[in-house]
Amino acid sequence: MLEYAVGVLVALLAAVYMFFLHRFNYWQRRGVPFVAPRLPCGNVTDVILGRRPMLAVVDDIYKEHRDKRFIGTYFLFTPVLQLQDVDIIRQVYIKEFQDFSGRGTYWNPENDPLSGHLFILGGQAWKSMRAKLVPAFSPGKVKYMFGTVSECAGFLREHVESSLAKGGGAYTEDIRELLARFSTDVISSAAFGIESNSMKNPHSEFRRMGQRAFEPCMDVNMRTLLEFFARDIMKMFSIRSVPNDVHEFFTRIVADLVEHREKNNVERADLLNILIRLKNDGFVPGDDEASAETRGVDRDDQKLTGKEIAAQVFVFFIAGFETTSSTTAFTLYELAKHPDIQDKVLQELDTVLKAHGGKVTYDALQEMTFMEMVVQETLRHYPAVPFITREAMVTRPLPLTDTMVEKGTRLLIPVWSIHKDPELWEDPLRYDPMRFLEEAKRARRPGIYMPFGDGPRICIGMRMGLVQVKTALATVLSLARVTLAPSTPKEVRISARTVVIAPEHDIHLVLTAR
Numbered sequence: 001m002l003e004y005a006v007g008v009l010v011a012l013l014a015a016v017y018m019f020f021l022h023r024f025n026y027w028q029r030r031g032v033p034f035v036a037p038r039l040p041c042g043n044v045t046d047v048i049l050g051r052r053p054m055l056a057v058v059d060d061i062y063k064e065h066r067d068k069r070f071i072g073t074y075f076l077f078t079p080v081l082q083l084q085d086v087d088i089i090r091q092v093y094i095k096e097f098q099d100f101s102g103r104g105t106y107w108n109p110e111n112d113p114l115s116g117h118l119f120i121l122g123g124q125a126w127k128s129m130r131a132k133l134v135p136a137f138s139p140g141k142v143k144y145m146f147g148t149v150s151e152c153a154g155f156l157r158e159h160v161e162s163s164l165a166k167g168g169g170a171y172t173e174d175i176r177e178l179l180a181r182f183s184t185d186v187i188s189s190a191a192f193g194i195e196s197n198s199m200k201n202p203h204s205e206f207r208r209m210g211q212r213a214f215e216p217c218m219d220v221n222m223r224t225l226l227e228f229f230a231r232d233i234m235k236m237f238s239i240r241s242v243p244n245d246v247h248e249f250f251t252r253i254v255a256d257l258v259e260h261r262e263k264n265n266v267e268r269a270d271l272l273n274i275l276i277r278l279k280n281d282g283f284v285p286g287d288d289e290a291s292a293e294t295r296g297v298d299r300d301d302q303k304l305t306g307k308e309i310a311a312q313v314f315v316f317f318i319a320g321f322e323t324t325s326s327t328t329a330f331t332l333y334e335l336a337k338h339p340d341i342q343d344k345v346l347q348e349l350d351t352v353l354k355a356h357g358g359k360v361t362y363d364a365l366q367e368m369t370f371m372e373m374v375v376q377e378t379l380r381h382y383p384a385v386p387f388i389t390r391e392a393m394v395t396r397p398l399p400l401t402d403t404m405v406e407k408g409t410r411l412l413i414p415v416w417s418i419h420k421d422p423e424l425w426e427d428p429l430r431y432d433p434m435r436f437l438e439e440a441k442r443a444r445r446p447g448i449y450m451p452f453g454d455g456p457r458i459c460i461g462m463r464m465g466l467v468q469v470k471t472a473l474a475t476v477l478s479l480a481r482v483t484l485a486p487s488t489p490k491e492v493r494i495s496a497r498t499v500v501i502a503p504e505h506d507i508h509l510v511l512t513a514r
């Protein structure tokens with residue numbers, strides 16, 4: 001009996017070994033240069049063990065293989081092709097997008113309905129959903145929703161004003177937490193039409209859900225990484241993309257809201273309203289610019305189901321909350337480190353606000369061009385999404401090469417590394433908003449700046465995100481100057497426990513009344 005058991009064990013181990021051997025030969029068999037994998041995690045052992053952030057591992061590969069246009073890697077046993085050449089990346093993003101339109105992530109509408117959202121979908125399902133949702137983010141609709149952002153900025157203003165008064169004109173704040181609460185208020189109001197009240201109550205349910213979805217911890221980090229790179233494992237073990245309590249919260253709240261609004265004929269200026277129209281009519285009319293964006297994208301007027309609505313509202317929450325709050329926090333952090341740049345922002349702010357009766361209006365924000373340059377430079381240093389994925393939808397050569405990529409191959413675009421590459425940017429570690437002067441932008445090589453991605457799959461919420469970031473900056477900076485608190489490091493240390501860019505420490509800033 002014992003001999004039999006040992007025999008079975010040996011056969012099992014041999015089968016596992018052969019499986020890994022075969023998998024880890026994938027790039028070699030295709031004649032693609034690759035980074036030697038190690039059993040059992042391929043090239044991401046440090047990521048799986050929570051020792052290093054994924055972006056740092058990707059960056060090491062980028063730097064070590066800078067001379068190669070693409071390089072084969074393994075995430076666990078999934079082959080992932082890391083693109084290193086900006087021209088190839090542009091082809092994938094834009095010109096040959098139709099063959100690389102997938103995200104390559106896990107999507108299981110039956111077991112995990114919240115995973116069926118725009119960020120994750122691929123192929124025809126993505127095309128059709130994108131065409132339906134684009135009008136919801138048109139310039140006209142963003143301007144329309146600005147009222148909501150402005151209302152939440154009022155709570156932010158009240159908080160800063162009263163804290164300054166209590167502190168006798170100066171106080172110290174964990175700026176990341178403050179802006180996470182502001183962003184939670186904005187996104188829950190803009191997406192669900194609910195006042196989450198996080199500015200006044202840091203323990204609100206929405207804030208707690210935001211923390212659960214993004215807290216730097218192994219559970220959330222592993223789910224996200226598996227979702228991106230090891231969908232077979234997710235499927236095999238029926239793992240959901242988010243923890244169960246987060247899943248239940250969003251599913252329940254959206255179902256209740258839809259029922260309430262339909263029963264009581266409630267109309268509101270928010271994204272849920274647009275989704276309900278998509279549920280009932282199959283499309284929403286856009287303004288001219290939105291129509292231009294959807295031109296060429298197949299539109300069907302198929303109506304959204306309740307589950308599809310919940311998934312889209314959920315993605316607006318997760319894609320819109322952490323990205324905007326971290327971008328605002330990092331901008332204030334850099335302004336605290338660079339008082340000369342802060343002076344210029346304040347000068348512009350004061351001039352523009354004076355011309356707009358002291359109010360942070362939508363039109364006033366459009367005139368804050370230097371502030372926009374500052375935000376763009378922040379996004380170069382700290383792109384909220386530090387790498388972007390695509391999936392080959394057909395077997396075909398990689399653009400501009402003779403190398404064949406199989407249908408289903410995962411491609412990784414190392415945004416963080418390209419933004420910091422000294423061959424592409426002069427003195428890339430220097431924080432310098434002047435890189436985003438119109439002349440400088442025209443002069444630089446196309447395709448080296450991509451904080452919102454690029455091509456037909458570019459961030460759908462870009463306009464809304466920028467409005468939100470600038471509103472928060474204008475609100476805080478109209479009241480106070482910022483400086484680094486003694487406890488705040490001079491260089492941000494990125495957490496190894498999250499896929500987005502988050503510091504592993506708080507960012508305390510001193511706010512001093514102006």
Ligand code: HEM
Pocket residue numbers: 118119120130315316317319320321323324327379383384385388389450451452453454455456457458459460461462464465466469
């Ligand atoms: C500073 C703020 C933001 C940044 C840096 C950011 C960044 C990104 C990036 C890099 C992508 C991937 C693009 C690609 O694959 O080429 C993306 C996609 C997306 N973003 Fe954003 N985002 C921001 C704000 C927002 C906001 C406010 C929303 C919604 C309320 C949003 C919703 C989405 C959605 C739904 C997608 C998926 C688009 C698709 O796959 O078609 N984002 N974002």
